[in-house]
Amino acid sequence: MQRINLPKGFLASGISCGIRKESDKKDFGLIFSEVPANCAGVFTKNKVKAAPVLITMERIKNGIAQVIVANSGNANACTGDVGIRDALLISKEVSSLLNIPEEYILLASTGVIGKPLPTERIIPKIPFAIKKLSWDGGMDFQESIMTTDKKPKFIFKSFLIEDKEICITGIAKGSGMIHPDLATMLSFILTDISISSTLLDKALKEAVQESFNMISVDRDTSTNDTVIVLANGISKNPKILEEDENYERFKNTLKEVCIHLAKEIVKDGEGATKFIEVKVINAYTKKTARTLARSVVSSNLVKCAIYGEDANWGRILCALGYANSDFDPSKVDIYIDEVLVAKDGSYVSFCEDEVSKILSGDNIRILIDLKAGKFCATAWGCDLTEEYVKINAKYRT
Amino acid sequence: MQRINLPKGFLASGISCGIRKESDKKDFGLIFSEVPANCAGVFTKNKVKAAPVLITMERIKNGIAQVIVANSGNANACTGDVGIRDALLISKEVSSLLNIPEEYILLASTGVIGKPLPTERIIPKIPFAIKKLSWDGGMDFQESIMTTDKKPKFIFKSFLIEDKEICITGIAKGSGMIHPDLATMLSFILTDISISSTLLDKALKEAVQESFNMISVDRDTSTNDTVIVLANGISKNPKILEEDENYERFKNTLKEVCIHLAKEIVKDGEGATKFIEVKVINAYTKKTARTLARSVVSSNLVKCAIYGEDANWGRILCALGYANSDFDPSKVDIYIDEVLVAKDGSYVSFCEDEVSKILSGDNIRILIDLKAGKFCATAWGCDLTEEYVKINAKYRT
Numbered sequence: 001m002q003r004i005n006l007p008k009g010f011l012a013s014g015i016s017c018g019i020r021k022e023s024d025k026k027d028f029g030l031i032f033s034e035v036p037a038n039c040a041g042v043f044t045k046n047k048v049k050a051a052p053v054l055i056t057m058e059r060i061k062n063g064i065a066q067v068i069v070a071n072s073g074n075a076n077a078c079t080g081d082v083g084i085r086d087a088l089l090i091s092k093e094v095s096s097l098l099n100i101p102e103e104y105i106l107l108a109s110t111g112v113i114g115k116p117l118p119t120e121r122i123i124p125k126i127p128f129a130i131k132k133l134s135w136d137g138g139m140d141f142q143e144s145i146m147t148t149d150k151k152p153k154f155i156f157k158s159f160l161i162e163d164k165e166i167c168i169t170g171i172a173k174g175s176g177m178i179h180p181d182l183a184t185m186l187s188f189i190l191t192d193i194s195i196s197s198t199l200l201d202k203a204l205k206e207a208v209q210e211s212f213n214m215i216s217v218d219r220d221t222s223t224n225d226t227v228i229v230l231a232n233g234i235s236k237n238p239k240i241l242e243e244d245e246n247y248e249r250f251k252n253t254l255k256e257v258c259i260h261l262a263k264e265i266v267k268d269g270e271g272a273t274k275f276i277e278v279k280v281i282n283a284y285t286k287k288t289a290r291t292l293a294r295s296v297v298s299s300n301l302v303k304c305a306i307y308g309e310d311a312n313w314g315r316i317l318c319a320l321g322y323a324n325s326d327f328d329p330s331k332v333d334i335y336i337d338e339v340l341v342a343k344d345g346s347y348v349s350f351c352e353d354e355v356s357k358i359l360s361g362d363n364i365r366i367l368i369d370l371k372a373g374k375f376c377a378t379a380w381g382c383d384l385t386e387e388y389v390k391i392n393a394k395y396r397t
Numbered sequence: 398m399q400r401i402n403l404p405k406g407f408l409a410s411g412i413s414c415g416i417r418k419e420s421d422k423k424d425f426g427l428i429f430s431e432v433p434a435n436c437a438g439v440f441t442k443n444k445v446k447a448a449p450v451l452i453t454m455e456r457i458k459n460g461i462a463q464v465i466v467a468n469s470g471n472a473n474a475c476t477g478d479v480g481i482r483d484a485l486l487i488s489k490e491v492s493s494l495l496n497i498p499e500e501y502i503l504l505a506s507t508g509v510i511g512k513p514l515p516t517e518r519i520i521p522k523i524p525f526a527i528k529k530l531s532w533d534g535g536m537d538f539q540e541s542i543m544t545t546d547k548k549p550k551f552i553f554k555s556f557l558i559e560d561k562e563i564c565i566t567g568i569a570k571g572s573g574m575i576h577p578d579l580a581t582m583l584s585f586i587l588t589d590i591s592i593s594s595t596l597l598d599k600a601l602k603e604a605v606q607e608s609f610n611m612i613s614v615d616r617d618t619s620t621n622d623t624v625i626v627l628a629n630g631i632s633k634n635p636k637i638l639e640e641d642e643n644y645e646r647f648k649n650t651l652k653e654v655c656i657h658l659a660k661e662i663v664k665d666g667e668g669a670t671k672f673i674e675v676k677v678i679n680a681y682t683k684k685t686a687r688t689l690a691r692s693v694v695s696s697n698l699v700k701c702a703i704y705g706e707d708a709n710w711g712r713i714l715c716a717l718g719y720a721n722s723d724f725d726p727s728k729v730d731i732y733i734d735e736v737l738v739a740k741d742g743s744y745v746s747f748c749e750d751e752v753s754k755i756l757s758g759d760n761i762r763i764l765i766d767l768k769a770g771k772f773c774a775t776a777w778g779c780d781l782t783e784e785y786v787k788i789n790a791k792y793r794t
Binding site: 045046047048049075077078079080082083112113114115116223300304307312313314315317318320321322323325327329330342344345346347384385386388389390 | 442443444445446472474475476477479480509510511512513620697701704709710711712714715717718719720721722724726727739741742743744781782783785786787
């Protein structure tokens with residue numbers, strides 16, 4: 001059994017409340033910091049936001065939190081006023097039992113949309129979830145947020161700031177609807193670093209931009225996507241208050257954590273058999289590079305071609321073309337792994353056998369050289385398979 | 398065998414040139430107007446445009462054309478200077494044999510991207526295609542442009558303007574990549590009406606906006622999409638020079654023709670088993686209604702749910718939410734056929750059996766009431782199936 005290391009001062013738990021009646025899978029989890037932690041979050045841009053997202057977005061503005069309450073099996077989305085009431089009921093119960101302010105409690109849910117939360121099954125189990133809180137409860141928490149995920153997604157990193165060990169743990173779930181609905185993307189990042197909430201927020205936004213915002217499983221954006229970071233300061237490093245070298249070191253590690261989790265999410269995309277990395281280089285602007293990389297990795301037809309192990313570079317060029325971004329098609333070179341498959345926007349002879357061999361692998365790298373400027377971006381995705389359709393044709397019922 | 402009626406003064410043909418070596422399917426077609434016709438066209442917005450699209454866009458600016466040359470099996474896209482040279486070679490040959498100006502010849506291609514046209518197989522067959530031109534060659538032409546299409550798509554309509562019979566024929570092909578790449582969307586509309594090229598252009602743009610621009614098979618936009626209308630004036634009606642009642646009558650019939658062809662294209666979408674109509678009503682603006690209707694009909698997850706006959710209205714609301722358009726989620730009502738499945742953005746109890754029965758049908762109608770303004774729009778699409786993935790995993794090779 002794998003173990004998830006947690007930074008100093010964090011406890012976690014995960015239990016089964018039977019949120020989806022038929023199942024005894026763990027579906028309700030807690031993360032608890034022994035002291036109030038600075039916090040930051042990034043949430044779905046979908047105009048339809050789930051009740052827990054609305055509440056958490058409001059609370060996170062304070063910059064301080066102490067508990068994360070998460071559940072799977074029910075997204076508490078499209079549930080109107082009842083949804084808000086239910087989420088607050090749970091939050092109140094946790095607050096009362098742990099004796100901490102309600103504002104310090106952040107909420108996240110994932111699962112089916114449009115059904116009220118079965119609070120009558122959840123509330124009575126909260127004392128048990130609290131009782132189970134422990135320094136090695138990370139994996140129980142992880143299991144409690146998994147839905148169609150085939151494997152746990154987590155990472156632990158540590159580094160030093162002036163002799164103090166700083167730890168960061170990231171725990172995430174995927175997996176469908178990543179341009180993320182149902183199998184919402186949830187990521188929780190815990191660290192014992194001491195940092196101002198302003199800089200924590202800044203570091204998170206930058207890390208998310210180059211990680212979670214660069215992955216796509218199916219272009220559908222969830223009502224529940226949530227990334228939260230808690231920094232409880234227990235490592236006792238000199239508090240990070242400006243963008244100095246220590247800040248950079250933290251930010252880069254945070255970015256590594258986010259990129260790792262983001263890649264894990266697409267690798268576990270619903271029905272996925274292959275991991276796809278699309279790198280766009282030499283663009284005039286960062287924005288162009290990002291937009292084009294995402295357009296290619298999101299194209300159904302590119303994803304089907306990769307699944308079929310077909311070096312269909314025309315679809316790649318086509319996906320660049322409809323991205324509504326500025327570039328010169330007649331200058332584009334496309335590589336699959338190391339092999340040049342299109343030059344100056346046009347065909348070039350290449351060894352089909354060599355490319356077929358590359359495409360028979362599990363990790364496919366596409367490099368697109370715009371030969372225009374100096375900016376680059378990388379996006380990650382997965383192939384589109386019959387299995388994806390099967391999974392999503394029958395999710396709700 | 399079905400027959401395609403052509404308006405007065407139009408001839409058509411379709412032959413096999415063996416553009417895809419292994420096949421003797423018809424793959425090269427001509428439409429010829431006995432007199433120069435006024436013309437208008439609408440083309441792919443993809444930044445990567447096929448050679449025939451670039452040439453035709455330039456020529457159509459003159460407002461006059463006499464011949465349409467079309468082929469399937471090869472899109473002549475991403476073929477660089479060679480692609481332009483090849484297209485011009487064909488155009489020159491047709492021009493010379495028919496003794497009409499090159500500028501009067503419009504070109505359209507569909508098929509695989511990134512391979513040069515086999516002009517050495519096409520050019521020698523052009524005299525045969527010309528010899529076969531006839532008033533009943535419509536179906537041969539139709540067959541010559543089909544790729545993964547399972548059935549021909551055409552329509553004939555007629556109406557009177559001051560005792561003169563006006564005829565309109567529309568011929569189209571689908572079927573994958575409709576938010577249309579490979580199985581490009583091509584539509585050719587022929588009419589014997591007498592109308593200025595300015596008004597012809599205006600009528601076409603309006604008709605396309607409410608027909609072809611409202612369909613989606615897979616969100617990938619082709620390099621080759623083309624809609625062309627030719628009006629040769631042979632019906633001898635008083636020429637339409639202003640937006641009068643006769644113009645309106647023509648425009649409405651043209652719109653009916655375009656909507657019919659657009660629906661036929663999605664009904665024949667690659668791997669599709671169900672036709673989906675999404676109507677958004679009571680939006681603040683026409684643009685909002687259009688954007689939201691298209692977002693729902695384009696969602697992979699909505700399309701999978703319809704395939705799975707699952708009344709997953711949460712995915713519909715979710716797809717509205719990420720459309721980046723202005724509406725109040727808490728006011729949205731959603732109907733599947735006549736059944737209210739969500740009210741005020743939240744769940745409502747409905748008879749699952751009744752909805753299951755509706756969803757077991759082939760034609761699924763979704764109505765979304767925003768309860769905000771007075772604008773509406775309708776979009777059409779199809780379900781996403783395992784078969785779609787199969788077709789597109791193995792297209793090129």
